[in-house]
Every structure is written in structure tokens, then in C-alpha cells.
Amino acid sequence: MKNTILPVQPSLILRTDNYQRLDSDLDGISHFYRYCVKDGKGKEFHAVPDGSTDLLFEIGEHGVNTYMGGTVLQVKEWEMEENCIYFGVRFLPGKALFPQGMTIGDVVDADVCVENQDLAGNLAEKIALEKDFQKQAAVFSDYYCPVRAKQAQKENSSVEIEKFIRRKMYETAGNISITELAKQSGYSACYIRRCFESVHGISPKVFGKFIRFQRMLHSIGENADQAQLEALAADCGYYDQSHMMKDFKKFSGMTPDGYRKELLTLKADAGKKLS
Numbered sequence: 001m002k003n004t005i006l007p008v009q010p011s012l013i014l015r016t017d018n019y020q021r022l023d024s025d026l027d028g029i030s031h032f033y034r035y036c037v038k039d040g041k042g043k044e045f046h047a048v049p050d051g052s053t054d055l056l057f058e059i060g061e062h063g064v065n066t067y068m069g070g071t072v073l074q075v076k077e078w079e080m081e082e083n084c085i086y087f088g089v090r091f092l093p094g095k096a097l098f099p100q101g102m103t104i105g106d107v108v109d110a111d112v113c114v115e116n117q118d119l120a121g122n123l124a125e126k127i128a129l130e131k132d133f134q135k136q137a138a139v140f141s142d143y144y145c146p147v148r149a150k151q152a153q154k155e156n157s158s159v160e161i162e163k164f165i166r167r168k169m170y171e172t173a174g175n176i177s178i179t180e181l182a183k184q185s186g187y188s189a190c191y192i193r194r195c196f197e198s199v200h201g202i203s204p205k206v207f208g209k210f211i212r213f214q215r216m217l218h219s220i221g222e223n224a225d226q227a228q229l230e231a232l233a234a235d236c237g238y239y240d241q242s243h244m245m246k247d248f249k250k251f252s253g254m255t256p257d258g259y260r261k262e263l264l265t266l267k268a269d270a271g272k273k274l275s
Contacts, residue, residue: 007050014266028095032137045078051210053096055089064124066114070107075253094199108201173237174208212237224263
């Protein structure tokens with residue numbers, strides 16, 4: 001999809017220990033990731049809006065806890081258990097696979113504990129038993145593929161409308177009105193909004209803000225040592241720098257320049273790359 005940005009959580013990449021990422025070509029999955037949290041670091045993390053949903057397995061010496069988390073709506077503290085290994089699945093926006101009885105509305109701006117029996121019985125235990133990251137991803141993929149195939153067979157016309165809306169939003173960096181989407185699609189503005197919110201749990205307008213913010217994160221991450229904020233703001237779809245500054249502060253908890261400086265410091269200390 002044109003100009004699609006893979007959702008990123010900088011705090012995980014830059015502040016956790018032994019962070020690993022494996023990009024996925026499976027329908028609906030952005031990537032798998034794994035990391036651990038050492039002593040004294042459990043409260044150092046912040047989640048930022050990305051429009052996506054994560055399935056996270058927290059593997060400790062006493063068992064596995066499983067969580068489903070949707071996008072946050074603004075920067076939010078993210079506390080984790082120390083001395084645990086975390087294996088995560090980041091779904092692409094609008095593509096999450098939920099346990100029975102759970103919907104996108106349950107997880108937006110929330111982390112919901114999932115009963116492990118709701119995920120194909122012993123899936124969590126199988127993942128915990130594997131010590132190799134790629135094997136963990138393979139275990140989840142073996143579970144996911146047939147379930148996703150059945151899900152795809154049940155999709156109706158509203159899913160195609162949502163795909164159309166999402167494609168147009170990526171193409172325009174979210175700068176397209178509901179009125180224009182209605183005109184191009186032939187459906188009413190009310191129906192378009194309802195279709196989109198049923199899949200994402202947020203409005204198209206809010207999703208557009210997240211698209212621009214995530215593009216800004218990627219752009220600063222790629223050019224942290226020479227970021228020209230005014231030019232980057234325009235490239236990421238903002239009308240002007242003031243709109244970008246307002247959204248960036250709300251969604252990240254810091255200014256773009258403050259974020260750039262922190263990136264440079266953390267990258268130098270950890271040798272990590274934001275991607």
C-alpha cells in the first residue's frame with residue numbers, strides 16, 4: 001500500500017535489552033519482536049500512538065501472561081515486569097486477530113489480559129518453551145495462518161470499504177476529509193465513519209493524525225543527526241510546523257528536537273537503529 005508506514009514504538013527499541021525484530025510477509029502482521037527488561041528498568045517505557053494492535057506474551061519463571069493492547073491515544077506510561085522475556089506480534093492497522101468475544105473497542109488505549117485457553121489452548125506455552133526467537137515466530141505463524149484464512153473467507157463488503165479508506169489515508173498522509181472519501185467511494189459519510197471505526201476503534205481523523213506522527217518518528221529516526229524539522233513536517237503531511245509541534249508533544253510527551261537529542265544519546269549508548 002502506497003506510503004504505508006510500519007508502526008514503531010521507539011521506547012521498546014531503544015530502552016529494552018536484547019531487542020530483536022523479524023519483519024513478516026504474512027497477511028495482517030507487521031513484524032514479530034522480542035526483548036527483555038532487566039532490573040531497575042520496568043518503569044522506563046512509554047507507549048505512543050501507532051494505530052495498531054499488539055499481542056504480547058510475557059514469559060517469566062512462573063509461567064506466561066498474555067496481553068492484547070490497542071493503540072494508545074496519547075503518550076502513556078508503560079510498566080513492565082523485570083527479568084521477563086517478552087515475545088510480541090504487531091499487527092498492521094486494522095488487521096488484528098482477536099480471541100473470541102473481544103473486539104477492537106476493548107483494547108483501544110488499554111492492555112487486556114487474555115486467558116491463554118482462548119488462544120488455541122497451549123499456544124502461549126508452546127511459545128514459552130521455544131528459546132529461539134525465529135522458532136517462536138514460527139509457532140505463532142503455524143497457529144495464525146489457518147485462522148486468518150478462515151477470517152478472510154468471512155469478510156464482507158464493509159471490509160473492502162475500510163481498505164479503500166485506509167489506502168486513501170495513507171496516500172494523502174491522512175489529509176482527506178470524510179466528505180471527500182464519501183464522494184470518491186459513493187457511500188455516505190456516516191457509513192464510511194462507521195465502517196472505519198468498527199475496524200480501528202478510532203475515527204479516520206484521529207487515524208490520520210497517527211499516520212503523520214508515525215511518519216515523523218520514522219523521519220527523525222532516519223535523520224536524527226541532521227533533522228530539519230520544518231522540511232520534515234511538510235514531507236510527513238503536516239500543514240505547518242505548529243500543527244506538527246502540537247501533535248508531536250501530545251503523542252510523544254516531548255518536543256521533536258528533544259526526541260531527536262534523546263535518540264542520538266540512546267543510539268550512541270546502545271548502538272541501536274530506529275526502524
